[in-house]
Amino acid sequence: MSITSKTKREAESPGKLPIARATSKSGAKRGKGRPLRPRDAVGRDRLIQATIDLFHKRSPGKLTLGDIAKFARVDPKLLRYYFGDKNGLFTAAVTQMLDKMQAAVEAQLDNEGPAAERIRKRVHSLLQTLYANPHLHPLIVEQIVHGDREAGRQALKFMAARGYAVTRKIIDDGLKRGELREVNPRFLHVAMVGLCEYFVTAKPLVRELFGGQPMSAAMTEAYADFVADLLFRGLQAPERRLD
The missing domain is CATH 1.10.357.10 (Tetracycline Repressor, domain 2)
Structure with a gap:
């Protein structure tokens, strides 16, 4: 089998994703915790608003990043990506x-x-x-x-x-x-x-x-x-x- 044929088969295989799919459209590698595609992303402002909404339901002092992530229906890593930690999120x-x-x-x-x-x-x-x-x-x-x-x-x-x-x-x-x-x-x-x-x-x-x-x-x-x-x-x- 030629190298050209092998490359073509790998590109067409539904079980494998091209490496470029793990990067942004500009080609830059995405940061840890950052959403892969803009249409799937939960933006920073939405996360802040979700946190504010949760303040009305529970005492902020008892909240964890996990609680906020669950309420916002996101992975806690996304909160860490945007804000670093809970204090960073609360400050925002x-x-x-x-x-x-x-x-x-x-x-x-x-x-x-x-x-x-x-x-x-x-x-x-x-x-x-x-x-x-x-x-x-x-x-x-x-x-x-x-x-x-x-x-x-x-x-x-x-x-x-x-x-x-x-x-x-x-x-x-x-x-x-x-x-x-x-x-x-x-x-x-x-x-x-x-x-x-x-x-x-x-x-x-x-x-x-x-x-x-x-x-x-x-x-x-x-x-x-x-x-x-x-x-x-x-x-x-x-x-x-x-x-």
Whole structure:
């Protein structure tokens, strides 16, 4: 048999795949854990979204890569390929959640309304997000604030700058209109986030204070109104106060 005939038979044999099938279209060898063909691939964004969805069902602290892979219906190797380990995946998920939260806040506050209304929207937006994602703030603290990854450090800088800019604009505009008194906007930003975050993370305490009543959307809305009124009255310019 000639070499040419043998090569032809091997290429036509259904039981063997050509070596080129194990590489990408560009000819580069695929990385470990990476899907073979784009049409079969589960993309990075889809894996992040699956992780976020799972956060709503189970405590992040108890999740393993295996749990997330099972939920997303992928091989755990795919998660390691994209994110390295669980902390890498969690950092990516929290960063995306923060980005969406900040975008929603900015969209609501992109107006020239009265300071009282803008403070109310800011507080309600923060509390609604934290109520819908009770594990978000602990994840931010663990993965972003105290994380040791470069992605986490960059996310922290972005989160701080972006959130502070929103609070600063409310104060600056309120000062120009004579609605608000001058305060340190950085302290205000920390106070605003803290007032909102603690209410959600201290659910057992809140439940005890309210006679065993479980936290609800209605209770969260009522608390948001209280905080917004508290902040506005404390920030209001003296000459604008009616009582």
